[in-house]
Amino acid sequence: MTSLVAVASHIPKATVPVAEFLREHGIPEPRVRMYERYFGFGRIPLDPAAGPADLLVAAANGLPDFEALRPRIRYVIQARTMPVVAPHPVNPLAEACRRLGLETATAICLTQHACASGLLAVEVAGELLAADPDPQSLALLVAGEKAFTTAGKVLADTGVMGEGAAAVLVAAGGDRDRMLSYATRTCGKFHRGAWLDDELTAAFHDEYPALLAEVMDAAVRSAGLDLDDIALILPHNVNRMSWLRVLRLLGVRGADRLFMDNLAGCGHCFGADSFINYRTAVDAGRLRPGDRYLMTSVGLGATFSAMVLQH
Amino acid sequence: MYITVSRLADDGRAGPGELRLAAVTQRAGIDRREYRPQDHDYFRDLFGTFGLTADQEGLAAGRVSFTDLVEAVLPELNGRGDRFDLAVMASTAPDAEPGFPMCFLDSAVPDTGLVLGIADMGLVGVFTALWLAENRSRLGARRILVFALDQASVLHAEPVPAHLRVTEDAVTVLTLDVDAAHRVETAQPRPVPPEEVPACWSALLAGEQPGAVTALAGPGLVAVCGDRLPVGTVAVPAGRPASGIWSVLAAEWDGWRRTGRRVLLADYDPDLGRFAHCAITVEPDSAGAHVADSEEQEKLR
Numbered sequence: 001m002t003s004l005v006a007v008a009s010h011i012p013k014a015t016v017p018v019a020e021f022l023r024e025h026g027i028p029e030p031r032v033r034m035y036e037r038y039f040g041f042g043r044i045p046l047d048p049a050a051g052p053a054d055l056l057v058a059a060a061n062g063l064p065d066f067e068a069l070r071p072r073i074r075y076v077i078q079a080r081t082m083p084v085v086a087p088h089p090v091n092p093l094a095e096a097c098r099r100l101g102l103e104t105a106t107a108i109c110l111t112q113h114a115c116a117s118g119l120l121a122v123e124v125a126g127e128l129l130a131a132d133p134d135p136q137s138l139a140l141l142v143a144g145e146k147a148f149t150t151a152g153k154v155l156a157d158t159g160v161m162g163e164g165a166a167a168v169l170v171a172a173g174g175d176r177d178r179m180l181s182y183a184t185r186t187c188g189k190f191h192r193g194a195w196l197d198d199e200l201t202a203a204f205h206d207e208y209p210a211l212l213a214e215v216m217d218a219a220v221r222s223a224g225l226d227l228d229d230i231a232l233i234l235p236h237n238v239n240r241m242s243w244l245r246v247l248r249l250l251g252v253r254g255a256d257r258l259f260m261d262n263l264a265g266c267g268h269c270f271g272a273d274s275f276i277n278y279r280t281a282v283d284a285g286r287l288r289p290g291d292r293y294l295m296t297s298v299g300l301g302a303t304f305s306a307m308v309l310q311h
Numbered sequence: 312m313y314i315t316v317s318r319l320a321d322d323g324r325a326g327p328g329e330l331r332l333a334a335v336t337q338r339a340g341i342d343r344r345e346y347r348p349q350d351h352d353y354f355r356d357l358f359g360t361f362g363l364t365a366d367q368e369g370l371a372a373g374r375v376s377f378t379d380l381v382e383a384v385l386p387e388l389n390g391r392g393d394r395f396d397l398a399v400m401a402s403t404a405p406d407a408e409p410g411f412p413m414c415f416l417d418s419a420v421p422d423t424g425l426v427l428g429i430a431d432m433g434l435v436g437v438f439t440a441l442w443l444a445e446n447r448s449r450l451g452a453r454r455i456l457v458f459a460l461d462q463a464s465v466l467h468a469e470p471v472p473a474h475l476r477v478t479e480d481a482v483t484v485l486t487l488d489v490d491a492a493h494r495v496e497t498a499q500p501r502p503v504p505p506e507e508v509p510a511c512w513s514a515l516l517a518g519e520q521p522g523a524v525t526a527l528a529g530p531g532l533v534a535v536c537g538d539r540l541p542v543g544t545v546a547v548p549a550g551r552p553a554s555g556i557w558s559v560l561a562a563e564w565d566g567w568r569r570t571g572r573r574v575l576l577a578d579y580d581p582d583l584g585r586f587a588h589c590a591i592t593v594e595p596d597s598a599g600a601h602v603a604d605s606e607e608q609e610k611l612r
Contacts, residue, residue, distance in 0.1 A: 001317045002317060078431075080430065082409065083405070083406050083408075083409040083410055083411065084353070084354075084357065084405040084406055084408075084409055085357070085405075086357075086361065086405075087357070087358055087361055087363055087465075087466075087467045087469060088404045088405055088465055088467075088471060088475070089403075089404075089433075089471055089472065089475045089582075090361065091431045091433075091582070092431070093431045094431065094582065094583060103502070103584070104502050106439075106499060106500065107431070107432070107583075108429055108432065108439065108443075109429060109430040109431040109432070110427060110428070110429060111427070111428035111429065111430050112400070112411055112412075112413040112414060112426060112427050112428035113427060114411070120427060123315060124427075124443070127446055127447070127450065128443075128446065131446050131449065146360060148356045148357055148359075148360050149352055149353050149356035149357065150352070150356075151349060151352070151353070151409075152353075152356075152409075178317060179317055180316065180317050181314065181315065181316045181317065182314070182315045183312055183313070183314045184312070184313050184314075184425070185312040185313070186413075186414050186417045186423070186426055187414075187417070187418075188414045188415055188416065188417030188418025188419070188423075189418050190414070191378070191410070191411045191412075191414035191415040191417070191418055192410075192411075193409065193410070193411055193414075194409075195347070195349050195409075214312070215312065218312055218314055219314070222314050222315075222316050223316065223317075300411065301411035301414035302414065303414070
């Protein structure tokens, strides 16, 4: 059964106020106040000196016992959001593997699910490890990206992108953070991603809560559970208001089980959010042994995903 | 919606795991389109973070994006593009726009399954996609599409090694279907030092019946073997690093289906130090095969 052996996060120390960040990108003042007061964003971590591989390496180096576990890592899977992240043929994943001493591991960069690639990476890692002849084999997942270009830094009325990253070690077996189910759905009519026309942008915002609620419900039911069985939701860090609509659709009263502690300080860190939130939640004692929890993510394009795990 | 539940550790080895090729389709010669204003912004900002400037002449020349390629090849699939369980795209050069072509595919055909892309795998990307497909077939996937995509826009003046340079916008699609006749054997691309690659390739050929196999070597393998390339190996020229070797298969497909043929395809990525190969047994068309194909076409209707 696919399990998460360890999860680490890397949040750049330098942050900028979200208002300053938004003004720099031409967001009008009334919208800036919306992002702060209603959507819940506060400060955005950015590391201008870091390249794309630096973020991944920093996250992986934060994994406990990484040196000891490295010989068991057979696969490195990057969960990538942005469709093009470097001039051809610059290869950030290969650079990260070299710097981590993982040149012999099979490195795969997963794309097309955008910010939902992180959960896809867990699924693919589990699939590869289940077929691997060595039951001790591990997969290293890395997620987190540089924020560049206005359309990639600010998702209209959805999120403000931060440069936090996460690293996750996945095993085919084990009893820690076992994956119980995964549900994903791509809605191709939104394939223009951040560059939808006005009509489709409106449709995306209209349909978003129901589409997300649908995969969350499907993941929970596929695991043989009910939403009442879910102790905590580790979400992607987007607009708090949109989350309230999703919870209402799911019949979840209050937002106590929605872990939004990192929204104000981290922003939306591409495909790394759920894992960053996992690290913070566990460190804060918000997950107890046996708790079932739900990770969510939505990617441009648009892909809606949810995964149920047991701590 | 694609849903999985937790699987036991050995589930990946549980199924029959046979990958079968139903069709190979290619498309090239697609008209370029203008870059959109947002593409100008995107590449200016992206390249700026690497201290580069976007090439204005290149931007003015237009591009064929991966979405354009997928859209152009779909009619050629003759109905084999829908009802898939998995669609994977692989490329060596990145897209010419910040696009989501597999999401586009989801919108363009009915009854879609899981879509995803893999990137940054150089010359072994498509081989890796096939290996992932084989894994997925063990878990019950019946129809899988693998898109090999090449687009030629680079938009900067930095050098691109010959083996990774794209000179022609093109796509090749491998349609895999459990009901098809032609068996595909994949392997996980593995690290091999460059000096050992010729011997590695020769060893693979030695395992085949002499004269009964067509051996296709991709541009990376040709370059690393140099004059040690075994006699009889077909050297696939550079210029289409993702789709090129598969386009040879597409070009010969009808002929090989008439006669039957064993085809061995391999390539080597010198930057990643990975050797990848794949074997396809093209069965000769027979009454049985015709019946199977016509039955399948009937099902598609």
